[in-house]
Amino acid sequence: MLFKVSTPIPKDIPLELPLPEWLLVTLLIVSFLAHIIFINLMLGGSIITLWAQIKGLKNKEYDTFAHEVAKTITVNKSMAVVLGVAPLLCINTLYTIYFYSANALTGFAWILIIPLVTVAFLLTYLHKYTWDALAESRRVHIGIIATAVGIFLFIPLIFLTNVNLLMFPEKWGTVSGFLDALVLPNVFPRYFEFLGACITITGVFLVGYHKRLRYRVEKLYTELTRNDLMKLGYNIAFIGLGLQILFGVVVVLTLPSKGYGFDVLISVISAGVMLVISAIYTWKSMVAAPENRIYYGKIVTFVLFYLVIYGGSRQMYRHNALSPHQKLVAAKTKEFQKQSEDARLHPVIETVEADTTLGEFAVGAGLFKKNCSSCHQEKEKLVGPPMTEMVSIYKENRDGLKAWIKAPGKKRPDYPQMPSFGSLSEGDLDELSKYILSINSK
Amino acid sequence: MDFPLFHLDWLNNRFLIAVIAILHVLINHGLAVGFIPYITWLEYKGVKNSPSNQITDFEWDNFIYKKMKVAFIITTTIGAMTGVGIWFSAALISPSSIASLIRVFFWAWFIEWIVFVTEVVLILIYFLTWKNANKSLHSKMRHIRFGWFLAVFSWITMALIVAILGFMMDPGNWNNDHSLINGVFNPIYLPQLLFRTPTAMLVGGVYGMTLAFFFARKNKELLKRSVKLSSKWILVWAPLSLFAAFNYWNVLPEAMVENMSTAVGTMDFQEYYDILKIVIIVAISSVLILAMFGVFTPSKIKMWMVVIPCFFVFGFLGMFERVREFIRKPYVIGGYMYSNLLRVEDYPLYKKDGVLKHATYASTTEITEENKIEAGRDVFMLTCSRCHTAKGVNSITYVFERMYGFGKPLDVASVAGYIPNMHMGRTYMPPFPGNEKELDALAHFIKSLQTSGESVEGAQTKGVKINPVNSVEQFKK
Numbered sequence: 079m080l081f082k083v084s085t086p087i088p089k090d091i092p093l094e095l096p097l098p099e100w101l102l103v104t105l106l107i108v109s110f111l112a113h114i115i116f117i118n119l120m121l122g123g124s125i126i127t128l129w130a131q132i133k134g135l136k137n138k139e140y141d142t143f144a145h146e147v148a149k150t151i152t153v154n155k156s157m158a159v160v161l162g163v164a165p166l167l168c169i170n171t172l173y174t175i176y177f178y179s180a181n182a183l184t185g186f187a188w189i190l191i192i193p194l195v196t197v198a199f200l201l202t203y204l205h206k207y208t209w210d211a212l213a214e215s216r217r218v219h220i221g222i223i224a225t226a227v228g229i230f231l232f233i234p235l236i237f238l239t240n241v242n243l244l245m246f247p248e249k250w251g252t253v254s255g256f257l258d259a260l261v262l263p264n265v266f267p268r269y270f271e272f273l274g275a276c277i278t279i280t281g282v283f284l285v286g287y288h289k290r291l292r293y294r295v296e297k298l299y300t301e302l303t304r305n306d307l308m309k310l311g312y313n314i315a316f317i318g319l320g321l322q323i324l325f326g327v328v329v330v331l332t333l334p335s336k337g338y339g340f341d342v343l344i345s346v347i348s349a350g351v352m353l354v355i356s357a358i359y360t361w362k363s364m365v366a367a368p369e370n371r372i373y374y375g376k377i378v379t380f381v382l383f384y385l386v387i388y389g390g391s392r393q394m395y396r397h398n399a400l401s402p403h404q405k406l407v408a409a410k411t412k413e414f415q416k417q418s419e420d421a422r423l424h425p426v427i428e429t430v431e432a433d434t435t436l437g438e439f440a441v442g443a444g445l446f447k448k449n450c451s452s453c454h455q456e457k458e459k460l461v462g463p464p465m466t467e468m469v470s471i472y473k474e475n476r477d478g479l480k481a482w483i484k485a486p487g488k489k490r491p492d493y494p495q496m497p498s499f500g501s502l503s504e505g506d507l508d509e510l511s512k513y514i515l516s517i518n519s520k
Numbered sequence: 521m522d523f524p525l526f527h528l529d530w531l532n533n534r535f536l537i538a539v540i541a542i543l544h545v546l547i548n549h550g551l552a553v554g555f556i557p558y559i560t561w562l563e564y565k566g567v568k569n570s571p572s573n574q575i576t577d578f579e580w581d582n583f584i585y586k587k588m589k590v591a592f593i594i595t596t597t598i599g600a601m602t603g604v605g606i607w608f609s610a611a612l613i614s615p616s617s618i619a620s621l622i623r624v625f626f627w628a629w630f631i632e633w634i635v636f637v638t639e640v641v642l643i644l645i646y647f648l649t650w651k652n653a654n655k656s657l658h659s660k661m662r663h664i665r666f667g668w669f670l671a672v673f674s675w676i677t678m679a680l681i682v683a684i685l686g687f688m689m690d691p692g693n694w695n696n697d698h699s700l701i702n703g704v705f706n707p708i709y710l711p712q713l714l715f716r717t718p719t720a721m722l723v724g725g726v727y728g729m730t731l732a733f734f735f736a737r738k739n740k741e742l743l744k745r746s747v748k749l750s751s752k753w754i755l756v757w758a759p760l761s762l763f764a765a766f767n768y769w770n771v772l773p774e775a776m777v778e779n780m781s782t783a784v785g786t787m788d789f790q791e792y793y794d795i796l797k798i799v800i801i802v803a804i805s806s807v808l809i810l811a812m813f814g815v816f817t818p819s820k821i822k823m824w825m826v827v828i829p830c831f832f833v834f835g836f837l838g839m840f841e842r843v844r845e846f847i848r849k850p851y852v853i854g855g856y857m858y859s860n861l862l863r864v865e866d867y868p869l870y871k872k873d874g875v876l877k878h879a880t881y882a883s884t885t886e887i888t889e890e891n892k893i894e895a896g897r898d899v900f901m902l903t904c905s906r907c908h909t910a911k912g913v914n915s916i917t918y919v920f921e922r923m924y925g926f927g928k929p930l931d932v933a934s935v936a937g938y939i940p941n942m943h944m945g946r947t948y949m950p951p952f953p954g955n956e957k958e959l960d961a962l963a964h965f966i967k968s969l970q971t972s973g974e975s976v977e978g979a980q981t982k983g984v985k986i987n988p989v990n991s992v993e994q995f996k997k
Binding site: 084085086087088089090091092093094095096097105152153156157159160161162163164166167170171174175177178179181182183184185186188189191192193195196199200203250251252253254255256258403406409410414417418420421422425426447448449451452453460461494496497498499501 | 521522523524525526536540593596597598600601602604605607608609611612615616618619620622623624626627629630633636637639640641643644648863865866868869871872873878880881922923924934937938941942944945946947978979980981982983984985986987988990991992993995996
């Protein structure tokens with residue numbers, strides 16, 4: 079047989095979208111943006127904490143810095159999870175069959191997200207609340223956050239694999255398990271670009287965090303000044319931006335042509351320009367004297383622009399990649415609904431096969447075959463007792479038999495309970511009982 | 521039909537959802553909905569019972585803070601993630617039903633999300649500003665106010681989700697008019713909410729009393745006061761919980777009660793149902809007895825006396841959810857979709873054409889002598905696998921052997937004779953949707969399982985075979 083890769087056309091859920099598609103797309107992009115910023119802060123923050131704490135083994139000041147950043151992780155992670163519900167809901171609604179198909183095909187990894195993230199979250203609390211208790215065993219304490227970081231680094235791969243796989247129904251027949259889907263083109267470049275974004279956003283956040291005059295730097299640190307800490311933030315952001323630009327180029331080059339279009343290309347290039355501008359301003363801030371660091375607002379604005387435009391370009395790509403297939407799905411769904419309606423109007427008539435040779439017992443025999451024969455035989459016990467036994471009990475008591483069929487009790491400990499046949503009509507019960515009680519006399 | 525099917529052939533698919541969902545309920549009811557008002561009340565008691573020249577009784581306040589810390593850590597980790605986990609697992613195991621529900625309940629879920637976000641922001645404020653708020657009476661009272669806000673929002677999240685659960689059991693008018701309002705105001709909604717509210721409060725109090733033994737072990741006086749107050753709290757809610765439980769059973773629609781008594785009455789469920797009744801009565805009355813002793817002789821209460829009712833309450837909530845899931849059978853969405861994920865309205869078409877023809881993923885549509893077992897496996901996957909396994913929990917061979925005798929070879933004709941009629945007697949089973957040939961293939965497959973001991977793999981490990989008749993290549997022709 080020739081090996082032929084084919085593309086499935088599933089049917090969609092035959093219920094209308096609860097809101098116009100443009101609104102759903104808007105909600106998806108906006109809510110996802112809010113979610114991803116907190117994810118960036120959570121992941122970036124925990125990476126920075128780990129780095130600072132290792133550095134803090136030699137320089138106590140960095141241990142303090144790590145502690146300050148660690149306190150933000152547990153807050154950001156709570157926000158990240160709860161803000162993730164809306165984009166999850168939107169993508170479930172907008173790309174139902176695509177998303178769920180990708181979820182099922184990577185099922186084990188997908189469901190592993192739940193326990194893994196739970197463990198990572200518990201570790202971040204353990205790390206935060208044992209800061210003083212484990213002051214003497216710093217390596218153990220660092221091990222806790224390192225484990226959490228390890229988990230946090232793995233989880234985005236599962237998500238990216240899913241949102242990537244959903245765009246390629248032609249691959250669904252070729253994937254057996256998460257690892258197959260993970261190595262599809264473009265997952266890793268996107269992943270590294272995302273890691274860059276985590277570093278960037280965290281760096282920008284740290285600048286803002288230490289910029290606040292309300293924040294008493296001198297109370298916490300002996301050597302490090304507000305200026306040093308802000309500069310550290312700029313450095314971190316700059317490293318992140320560098321990674322993003324580098325891997326952004328790789329993403330653009332490795333993106334499968336399927337969903338490409340000029341709209342995607344123009345947005346991706348604009349997003350790249352935003353990154354470059356942010357990087358230039360960040361660089362200027364790094365080298366400038368403290369009083370000349372006037373670009374913070376600009377950096378925040380351009381990074382946010384970048385996020386919106388990049389998010390938009392992803393949506394454009396997804397739209398381009400899927401819309402031909404979505405049209406086929408819609409047509410197929412419609413065709414199926416039509417067939418289903420026809421079948422409802424002209425159902426296959428199920429007739430109880432009546433063996434006319436049985437004469438007056440024909441209807442009852444048919445009813446018996448349909449309702450009873452899988453458990454009762456004429457002379458031998460199958461699931462329940464044989465018909466001959468029924469006759470011996472109810473010979474003179476047809477109403478008793480009818481009552482039993484309608485609402486059976488349980489008499490025999492070694493037999494399973496008989497289900498009730500409340501759905502049978504009085505007429506059916508008449509015919510049925512007549513037939514059953516006719517057995518011995520034949 | 522339209523999705524690759526995730527399948528756990530040993531644990532059983534429902535088990536995955538059940539574990540995640542029950543864990544979530546135990547945390548949500550016990551450590552959020554019922555616990556937050558309990559904590560806020562105790563925090564307020566600390567202020568009220570302190571000398572007038574002090575903001576609060578700081579020893580007491582710190583003790584209550586520790587209880588809250590446990591709730592904060594657990595709800596924002598296991599609690600939050602199991603909530604997401606219910607979605608994740610439902611999407612894997614029951615994609616068609618969750619997809620349909622989301623289309624109907626999009627805005628309810630969206631509003632739920634806004635309430636969630638508010639709840640998380642409030643819990644972060646409430647817990648993280650606790651110590652700072654102890655600087656003045658004014659800020660302490662404002663902190664307590666945040667506690668009450670948080671309690672209200674926790675309750676609203678539950679109130680919204682119960683609408684969705686209630687709808688799944690009995691969509692009321694929704695089948696005639698697919699609108700959100702009809703779904704929300706389905707007949708089971710209020711009784712269920714009335715039951716869950718005092719029960720959550722009760723569980724919150726029991727958890728709180730249990731935690732007191734961890735944090736006030738060395739301080740007998742503190743422990744005594746805490747046990748006494750927790751007991752008062754429980755005494756208020758336990759009777760309400762009991763009444764609401766009775767009310768809830770009474771208003772279950774008649775069809776459902778009938779279904780339930782059949783389902784529970786058949787096979788070995790009678791036994792199980794009796795256990796459930798006993799657990800409910802034992803759980804609530806043991807908690808009541810504990811609370812009465814706790815009010816009058818708080819110092820006599822030992823930790824084990826609290827832990828035991830606490831486990832009864834676990835059992836009680838777990839059983840309640842299990843029965844709730846069970847009694848909605850044979851449907852996953854009452855009257856609209858069967859628990860095999862097939863819509864009631866499509867049954868006539870499946871009867872006519874068979875299920876394989878309309879399945880997106882199947883290895884064959886033409887059943888022959890040679891591919892019978894393979895086709896039967898596909899039919900099993902499409903029509904049985906959401907509730908049955910091939911060799912694990914509630915396996916398809918087990919359910920037949922239980923009827924026809926363990927260790928005996930199954931008779932294909934009996935199996936094939938039983939399946940089309942099973943829904944008549946076993947009202948929790950959906951009718952078999954396929955045609956004659958598929959029935960025959962399924963029966964042969966089931967029999968083959970007896971000797972092969974094969975386990976059926978899901979799409980997550982085996983991938984999918986695209987049904988040639990439902991491929992793009994075929995459709996474009």
